[in-house]
Amino acid sequence: MPDVSQRIEALREQIEEANYQYYGLDQPTLSDAEYDALLQELIRLEKEHPEFLTPDSPSQRVGGYIAKEFPKVRHAEALLSLDNAFDAGDLLEFDRRVRALVAEVEYVVELKIDGLTVALTYEDGALVRGATRGDGEVGEEITANLKTIPAIPLRLRKQADRLDVRGEGYMPKGSFLRLNQEREEAGQPLFANPRNAAAGSLRQLDSRITAQRKLGYFAYQVLTPEEGELASQTAVLDYLKEQGFSVNPEYRVFSAIEEVIAYCGEMVEKRHNYPYDIDGLVIKVNDIAQQRELGFTAKSPRWAIAYKFPAEQVETVVEDIVIR
C-alpha cells in the first residue's frame, strides 16, 4: 500500500492532468464520476492528514476562503485598453498607421471574449496572485476566487521562475442561463448578461460561491521579460497552451487587412455560434518585435485594435402567455 503522501501526490497529478485535458486541450479523459471520485478521495485524505495539505492542491478549487475585502495590487505592467474599430474604414486606417511604421506585417485575429481581464502571476511554477484589471494600474486581488476556476492552472506544466499572464475571465452561456434560473426560483435579481455575472462571481468575498459559478478563462498574453523569447503572438498562444492554459482556438493569421476585413464580416454572422459571448474580434500585429517598435499611445497599444460587432436589434421574445 503506497504511503498516504504518495497517494495524495498521485491523486493531485491525476486531477490536474484531467483539468488540463478537459479545460486546456478540450479533450476530456475522465468521466465526471471518475473525476469526482478522485477529488473526494483527495479531500478525504487531506482532511485525515492535514500535514500534507498544500495551498496549490486541486482540493482548494472548491473554495472555502472568505475574504473581508479585496486588497489592492499593482500590476507588473499596466493593463491597457484597446482602441475600437467599427467598420472597414477604421480597419484600413489602423493598417495604414501600422504600415507607416513597419514594412511587412502579419495580423493575428482573436475572438474578443466578452468577460473581464484577469492578470495572473506564477512564481516557481505556482499561482501566487490573481487580480482584476481595476484601473489598469491597480486591481483587486482575487486569488482565492481564481483558484476555483479549473481552466486556470494552479501549477505550470513547464519550468518558469516567474510568469505574468493576462486573459479573459468569463461565464459560459450555459452557466449563465442555469444561474439565472436558480436566481429566478430563489426570487433573487437576475444578471443582465454573462459579463456582469462573471464580474459579480469573481468579486465574491466567499470563494465557495465563485466555485459554484462554473467560470471559464482564456489566456492570451504573457509579459516576456527576456527579449525575443517568444517572437510572435501565435508563439505566445502556443506557449500558453503548453503551460496548461485554456487558449481560445478560434484565432486566424492574415497578411493583408483586406482579409481581416472579410473575416470580420463573416464573424458578424457567426458571433452567436459559440458557448460564450463575444463582442467583436481583437486584431494584433503578430510579430512581437514589431509590436515593440509600434509601442503605445497614452492609453492603447498601436499594434492592436478591437473590431466591435454592430449593435443588434434585440427583438424581445415575448413568452406565450397562456391564460389558464
Ligand SMILES: NC(=O)c1cnc(OC2CCCC2)nc1N
Ligand atoms: N477580450 C479578449 O478576448 C481580449 C482582450 N485583450 C486582448 O489583448 C490585449 C492585450 C494586448 C492588447 C489588448 N486579447 C483578447 N483576445
